[in-house]
Amino acid sequence: MKHSELWRAVEAVYGSAYGRSLVxxxxxxxxxxxxxxxxxxxxxxxxxxxxxxxxxxxxEADRWVYREDPRKR
Incomplete structure (x- = not known):
């Protein structure tokens, strides 16, 4: 996992503001x-x-969200 994938996953699963607050x-x-x-x-x-x-x-689905192609979301 790359840093960019981590941040994409945080935003996808938790939302932008809440995700950054969690981090x-x-x-x-x-x-x-x-x-x-x-x-x-x-x-x-x-x-x-x-x-x-x-x-x-x-x-379990959220754990692997970073593996999805963001263009398909």
């Missing part, structure tokens, strides 16, 4: 940081995405 403010227990802090520390976008999905109980 900035929600501490992810699996990482011990917020998503933004983890990314800034060099954590892989895929690990951050998985932790965000775990913490928010995202559906």
């Amino acid at each position: 900035k403010d929600l501490v992810l227990p699996g990482l011990g940081h917020t998503a933004q802090e983890a990314l800034d520390a060099g954590e892989s976008p895929r690990r951050v995405w998985d932790a965000l999905c775990d913490e928010t109980d995202a559906s």
